[in-house]
Amino acid sequence: MTSKQWADGTANQAPGGHLPTPGEVPRPVPERPVGIAVVGAGYWGPKLVRNAQHTPALRLHWLCDLDEAKARTVLGEYSTVGATGRYERVLADERVDAVAVATPAGSHYPLVLAALEAGKHVLVEKPITTSAAQAVELVELAEAAGLVLMCDHTFCYTPVVRRIRELVHGGEIGDVQFFDSVRINLGLVQPDVDVLWDLAPHDLSILDFVLPPGVVPVGVSAQGADPIGAGRACVAYLTVRLSNGALAHCHVNWLSPTKVRTTLIGGSRRTLVWDDLNPQARLAVHDRGVDLTPPDQLTEAIRRRALISYRVGEMVAPALVEQEALRNVMAEFAAAVVEGRAPLTDGRAGVRVLELLEAASLSLELGGVTVPVGAGEREAVR
Numbered sequence: 001m002t003s004k005q006w007a008d009g010t011a012n013q014a015p016g017g018h019l020p021t022p023g024e025v026p027r028p029v030p031e032r033p034v035g036i037a038v039v040g041a042g043y044w045g046p047k048l049v050r051n052a053q054h055t056p057a058l059r060l061h062w063l064c065d066l067d068e069a070k071a072r073t074v075l076g077e078y079s080t081v082g083a084t085g086r087y088e089r090v091l092a093d094e095r096v097d098a099v100a101v102a103t104p105a106g107s108h109y110p111l112v113l114a115a116l117e118a119g120k121h122v123l124v125e126k127p128i129t130t131s132a133a134q135a136v137e138l139v140e141l142a143e144a145a146g147l148v149l150m151c152d153h154t155f156c157y158t159p160v161v162r163r164i165r166e167l168v169h170g171g172e173i174g175d176v177q178f179f180d181s182v183r184i185n186l187g188l189v190q191p192d193v194d195v196l197w198d199l200a201p202h203d204l205s206i207l208d209f210v211l212p213p214g215v216v217p218v219g220v221s222a223q224g225a226d227p228i229g230a231g232r233a234c235v236a237y238l239t240v241r242l243s244n245g246a247l248a249h250c251h252v253n254w255l256s257p258t259k260v261r262t263t264l265i266g267g268s269r270r271t272l273v274w275d276d277l278n279p280q281a282r283l284a285v286h287d288r289g290v291d292l293t294p295p296d297q298l299t300e301a302i303r304r305r306a307l308i309s310y311r312v313g314e315m316v317a318p319a320l321v322e323q324e325a326l327r328n329v330m331a332e333f334a335a336a337v338v339e340g341r342a343p344l345t346d347g348r349a350g351v352r353v354l355e356l357l358e359a360a361s362l363s364l365e366l367g368g369v370t371v372p373v374g375a376g377e378r379e380a381v382r
Contacts, residue, residue: 196364
């Protein structure tokens with residue numbers, strides 16, 4: 001493998017999903033764009049509105065919010081998109097094929113349920129619901145009705161995470177040995193969730209997205225602290241045990257005066273280092289690590305020496321084209337609807353992330369014991 005192949009991304013273009021890669025011919029626009037409505041005019045809703053309007057395969061018809069005046073303000077005076085405070089009006093509109101839900105997590109379940117029952121495809125912000133049981137119900141309803149239910153796991157649609165997935169799934173880093181992420185900053189202490197539910201969904205959705213087939217989380221342990229007396233964990237450490245014996249570790253923190261966004265994925269052949277705050281070199285591929293002599297190659301001479309050797313090779317920073325992740329999210333949603341297929345981050349991906357969060361919360365409550373993924377409400381192992 002040459003340095004140029006690593007740098008330009010031609011080393012191993014493993015199937016990574018349905019998103020276009022740089023230089024790929026854009027998807028054709030369907031004869032009739034998918035009619036869509038955005039629900040929620042808060043922080044994320046306006047971003048969905050902007051990206052829906054810039055996605056040729058979508059046609060935005062409504063922005064719905066309980067505060068109709070706020071929705072009108074988001075759209076602007078001359079917008080042809082309708083503003084309404086009545087969700088039932090949106091669902092009754094035959095032009096609307098799909099809805100994008102960007103409301104507080106506690107309202108996701110009834111809004112998504114109503115949309116699916118009305119025959120609409122759904123894009124929903126994370127978490128998909130506040131409980132895995134509710135999420136499973138929505139997934140099964142969507143599948144039975146032949147509707148697309150997609151989670152907006154935004155980071156999974158960034159060029160850097162797409163490249164990481166390609167390298168991991170293509171076997172370029174070898175067997176996954178560890179996953180380590182840090183997501184810390186001086187953040188807003190949320191009134192309704194702890195730092196795990198606020199920040200960890202980003203890293204857990206990335207973990208779910210990039211893990212190779214056959215490697216799955218089997219247990220979760222978490223420890224947290226509330227040093228400022230906020231009434232909920234403001235600093236937390238989460239450890240996920242994987243089925244291949246590796247560990248994934250996530251550090252989330254609202255109280256750090258400095259912002260850090262790094263993820264390391266170690267493999268038996270190479271290690272990936274992602275620094276999201278370094279736009280000049282977001283991703284570095286290190287050909288260095290630890291090698292262990294296989295048992296079938298041991299000789300008496302080797303037995304008398306250390307069995308571990310250290311490999312020191314080159315570091316390559318692959319070229320990545322900067323793209324807005326949310327634009328890719330909207331394009332993938334439209335393509336999944338038109339093509340009648342599951343999106344990259346479907347409802348089941350949302351369920352898997354929720355199962356990890358629920359296990360982490362139970363572990364936190366029980367003092368950090370390891371909780372099996374998908375365990376019952378009180379089942380835990382030490």
